[in-house]
Amino acid sequence: MKLDEFLKDLHFDIDRANQENWEPNWEDAPLSYKLYKGLPVVPLSAEVPLSLAENRMPTSPDIKEIGHFLWYVYGITQLSETIYPEDADPIHSYKRFAPSGGALYPNELYIYLKINGLPDGVYHYDPSHHRLVLLRAGNFDSYISAALGDRCEVSSCFGTVFISTMFWKNFFKYNNFSYRLQGLDAGVLMGQLLETANRFGFAAGVYYQYLDSAINHLLGLSEKEESIYSVIPLSAEPTNWTSSGKGARDLQTAEALKRTLKPVVCERVERSKNVLEFYKLIAMNEAAKIESTDSFTRLRNWSSYARGNQQVILPETESLTYDLAEVSKRRFSPEMDFVLSRISHQQVAALFKESLTSFQYRNDLDDVFPYQAPRVSLYSCLYNVEGVPNGAYQYDNREHSLLEIQHGDHRRLLQSGLSFDNVNLQQVPLCLHVAGNMDFYKEEIGYRGYRIMQMEAGMLVQRLLLTSSALGLGGHPLLGFDAGMADELYRMSEQTSLIQIPIGAFRPRPWLKASLHS
Numbered sequence: 001m002k003l004d005e006f007l008k009d010l011h012f013d014i015d016r017a018n019q020e021n022w023e024p025n026w027e028d029a030p031l032s033y034k035l036y037k038g039l040p041v042v043p044l045s046a047e048v049p050l051s052l053a054e055n056r057m058p059t060s061p062d063i064k065e066i067g068h069f070l071w072y073v074y075g076i077t078q079l080s081e082t083i084y085p086e087d088a089d090p091i092h093s094y095k096r097f098a099p100s101g102g103a104l105y106p107n108e109l110y111i112y113l114k115i116n117g118l119p120d121g122v123y124h125y126d127p128s129h130h131r132l133v134l135l136r137a138g139n140f141d142s143y144i145s146a147a148l149g150d151r152c153e154v155s156s157c158f159g160t161v162f163i164s165t166m167f168w169k170n171f172f173k174y175n176n177f178s179y180r181l182q183g184l185d186a187g188v189l190m191g192q193l194l195e196t197a198n199r200f201g202f203a204a205g206v207y208y209q210y211l212d213s214a215i216n217h218l219l220g221l222s223e224k225e226e227s228i229y230s231v232i233p234l235s236a237e238p239t240n241w242t243s244s245g246k247g248a249r250d251l252q253t254a255e256a257l258k259r260t261l262k263p264v265v266c267e268r269v270e271r272s273k274n275v276l277e278f279y280k281l282i283a284m285n286e287a288a289k290i291e292s293t294d295s296f297t298r299l300r301n302w303s304s305y306a307r308g309n310q311q312v313i314l315p316e317t318e319s320l321t322y323d324l325a326e327v328s329k330r331r332f333s334p335e336m337d338f339v340l341s342r343i344s345h346q347q348v349a350a351l352f353k354e355s356l357t358s359f360q361y362r363n364d365l366d367d368v369f370p371y372q373a374p375r376v377s378l379y380s381c382l383y384n385v386e387g388v389p390n391g392a393y394q395y396d397n398r399e400h401s402l403l404e405i406q407h408g409d410h411r412r413l414l415q416s417g418l419s420f421d422n423v424n425l426q427q428v429p430l431c432l433h434v435a436g437n438m439d440f441y442k443e444e445i446g447y448r449g450y451r452i453m454q455m456e457a458g459m460l461v462q463r464l465l466l467t468s469s470a471l472g473l474g475g476h477p478l479l480g481f482d483a484g485m486a487d488e489l490y491r492m493s494e495q496t497s498l499i500q501i502p503i504g505a506f507r508p509r510p511w512l513k514a515s516l517h518s
Helices: 003-012 063-074 141-147 168-200 212-219 254-258 279-288 324-330 345-357 411-416 448-470 483-489
Strands: 035-037 041-043 076-082 091-096 107-113 121-126 131-137 159-166 226-235 267-269 311-313 377-382 391-396 401-407 430-437 495-504 511-515
Touching: 003 168, 003 279, 003 483, 035 121, 063 107, 063 168, 063 324, 076 324, 107 131, 107 168, 107 226, 121 212, 131 212, 141 212, 141 254, 159 168, 159 212, 168 226, 168 279, 168 324, 168 448, 212 226, 212 254, 226 448, 279 448, 324 448, 345 377, 345 448, 377 401, 411 483, 430 448, 448 495, 483 495
Parallel strands: none
Antiparallel strands: 035 267, 041 131, 076 091, 076 511, 107 121, 107 159, 121 131, 159 226, 311 401, 377 391, 377 430, 391 401, 430 495
């Protein structure tokens, strides 16, 4: 298997990346959540707050507040029944505030907690029962700090979140293309987690670099089935956050660290009776692993902007205030429900500024927080937007302006690039593209760079979706589009389009839905 060709095909030739004649077996589909058997459980309060309008003051949480936090991050929040004209039976689905490709939710959430009223230990969050499942009891500050290269003062953090990917959960439907989806889904979840942490008054930092096998060993994960994609410590008190500098200890390896901790074996429920092989996903995961703290590094940030064309200065807008609970509940992916309407100058200005400004976050790839330019960029095709001529643009977050790349209405061209006609782009005034480094930072960080780019794109997508919802608009992330065509439209050379998000007004869809909270 040639890994570089596989990643290129994932991006530019999906059919070649997948196995031929792939058909998902829906009768043997896996659960969209992980279920453990025979382990101690801690029920969480279902009386969640119905409003998250303001950021709270930092304070150490109790078990009740942790339950509220986890529910807003990844809890099952809604049951919906949708009827499509071509289907005889309604389709039932369980929704969460963080969207997922095909509503399959390949990611799982684990959390190491040290709070009053709960035994210290590593837990799995079970969204199907809204409870914590104890995997390991004890204090693991030193172990986690070592796995992070002593770049975070874990002892001052009340918790550390681990976000994983279970390969089979969406491989059964999307085949090898699921490798691209899994990184994006993880990023969307991370975006929701960081925004929720702000509302609860928790400081958070994202670590993309850690000793993979050591963290998987801590959680008892089988690397043939599942692997951690990011580590996010949470703190309510001053904490020493370090980026990629060497820690206080000497060089640490995953194998040496694993020997300090006995293995833990946990049984779980698997609904699928025939779990197929996904050797390419495992090969990519193995190639992306970090086994020594000596491999930790930083990544450069791109600040390449279109030059020589018309610049449209956007109006300054006040910081957008909204109730995260209400906006999360209202978020909607319209598909064929878009209705063309005029977008105001203020709306488009707020959408771009809020999404990029709030995208600044503490991580282990940047030299300085919070003043680093983002590694992902925002391009857009605009139609019927007040004060902006129809055309293809790049957003310049430094100047809060749009840089024109090609004038004209490009909706028909973009429609021709869709793999499936599940969105009518003639009804969409804003078609956004999140773009990242063409080489996925392979030179700096190897094959891990690909999934980091997908996660950062997913985080920005979630910011765009939340801001759109706050503005009364809907957004529908798409991967079934011609990335090469989009790159040519925007005249990209060093970057490439990672995901496409049509955004606009929409009409209500005929469905029955109910919230799953008190």
